[in-house]
Amino acid sequence: MSDLRRTSLNDLHRELGAKMVPFAGYEMPVQYPMGVLKEHLHCRAAAGLFDVSHMGQILLRAKPGQDAALALETLVPADIAGLKEGRQRYALFTNDAGGILDDLMVANRGDHLFLVVNAACKADDLAHLRAHLAESCEITPVRDRALLALQGPEAEAALAALVPGVAQMRFMDVAVFDTVFGELWVSRSGYTGEDGFEISVPEAQAEVLACALLDIDAVAPIGLGARDSLRLEAGLCLYGADLDTTTSPVEAALEWAIGKPRRPGGARAGGFPGAGRILRELQEGAPRRRIGLRPEGRAPMRPGTDIFATAETDTPIGAVTSGAYGPSIEAPMSMAYVETGHADDGTTLYGEVRGKRLPATVVPMPFRTASYKR
Amino acid sequence: MKYTEEHEWLRPEDDLIVVGITEHASEQLGDVVFVELPDAGTTVSKDDEVAVIESVKAASDILAPLDGEIVEVNDAIVENPGLVNEDPLGDGWFFKIRAEDATAIDEYMDESEYKDFIG
Structure with missing residues (x-):
């Protein structure tokens, strides 16, 4: 090592x-x-x-006459201009195809923004910020x-x-x-x-x-x-497993990370990479959807497990992206992407585990209720 | 007691052989969260995948160590997989097999050979 x-x-x-x-x-x-x-x-x-x-910490400070929040909004669909001082918000770097480059936290610290990004993406994120925001912002990795x-x-x-x-x-x-x-x-x-x-x-x-x-x-x-x-x-996505450059925020069921002012009819609608696809999917839906799955038995459905609509059909309708035993819920749980027509809560789907089709129910996430202090 | 390279232990008990996984294996696997056992009465051949064990880290197959018939399985570890970690050599046993040739067990390692094997 x-x-x-x-x-x-x-x-x-x-x-x-x-x-x-x-x-x-x-x-x-x-x-x-x-x-x-x-x-x-x-x-x-x-x-x-x-x-x-190991996660990346980055400071974003506006150059004279510039606005760091508006600059960052050209790269993320979140409402950053509306983020109050002393507050933090979840955001997504999107690409031109409407996929997700990384997920991150953005904090408004008065005269600058503070970003926390995934370890595996931090070099690319920094390059991405420098490629697009160098004229408007000082971009400082915190090392x-x-x-x-x-x-x-x-x-x-x-x-x-x-x-x-x-x-x-x-x-x-x-x-x-x-x-x-x-x-x-x-x-x-x-x-x-x-x-x-x-x-x-x-x-x-x-x-x-x-x-x-x-x-x-x-x-x-x-x-x-x-x-x-x-x-x-907690139903939270792991970048690289549940999110990648091909998954859109709507497919990932992360619409809540698209700020209201950035949506059609909003004060700053669009204006981020992939906005065409993402805002269209926001209105019309996406062909596939991230769901929570609770296997009926005790066998965990691991990442890569094919998901089928019935116990017999040949063609999978999706696959598991994260799956494990949940120690607090004392049961197995999985996140999967499936065709949207099979994504409604309560639907019974089948995961193929060691050659056997095992039933699992589509459930809302989180699997366990969060206990944030709001 | 005999040991396989698959980290299973075999203990003769009357005319049967009790099979489980070693303490070393249970430590390497981490917390066991799921066990799937064969039905009692299943006829198996050596190296058949007869049981599945999943820990917080990964899934592993348990192989039949001998030709024979599975005559009894330990449902307690299906209900409470943690027993495999708590007492791998005792309450965490997997199944009892009636070997076609009970002397086939002799080919496996004894305790000191197994200790050398796992280093």
Whole structure:
């Protein structure tokens, strides 16, 4: 694993007994001695600490006479101009074909925007921003800060013990705190379906902060394995699995990431890559649709599992993109893309697992209700 | 007790052989979340895929270690797959097989050979 990059918490992960794996060019902890299942349940019951330093942090600052929000809106269908200072919003970089290049978080921090993008996409995202926004914005990758996520019902109490001001934040608020751990850029958000925070911290102080959090009884370190089952129970997409350059926001059931002012009739309708296809699909629907599936039996339907309309038909109508056992729902769950005519909630579909057609029901997501502090 | 290269253990019990997966295998697999067992009464040949085990990480096949008949299966691990991790050599057993040739078990590794095998 010598070619892999290491986060500033690499030594700590090893001390904690993590099993390290390659992920998006980084050496990352997939699990700790507690194991994936118990880590998942711990995060839902108390609080979990995740190292997500591999993700990309980017600052976007308008050049004189320019507007960073309007500039970014040329690349994403989200309403960025309407994003208030101190607030964060989910967005998608789209391509000219209406596909998704990456999903990201955008925060309005007053005189600039702060973007958090996926690790595997961050080099491409940076190139994309530079190719399109170089004239209007200063684009600065943040290379000297780690990123931690603290998630779960005890996350607020744990972080507030160190940084009291975070208790006042609501879901998707962002704030900056001067602390003994340096300047922290905190958002009340995450990717587990739990209340919690994402904390950008100077690399030099990241381990001290992580250790201070881990010293709190409720907090345990959680690896990428449980991060995946947590986000899947929460119905959240994983870029590269559930989203890619061929899936449109409407196919992905992410219409809510298309801001009202960016829709037909809106004040700033269209004006993002692939707007023709995406806005047409918004009105007419898309040929396929991302759905949640609950297998009737206990066998998980893994990514790549073909989905059929009946137990007999030869031609699949779709396939699973994420699938696993959900430790909190105590049942298997999958996300799949299927032809839209078969995507209604309550429809029985069949997944082919080891040569057998097993029934599964189309269900609304999330599989487990989120507990955000709104 | 004998061990296969597929990380199964075989323990003679009366005229049957009890089969399960080793502690090493259960640790490598991680938390087991799903087990599918054959029906009792199934006739199997050595290396047939007779059972499926899925952990939080992946699915694996369990192979028949011998020719014979599956005479009893452990439904408890279907109901509670976590037993495979908690007690792989005891309550986490998979099935009991009546071997056509009970001496066929002798070809497999003993405990010290298996320990060398997994390093």
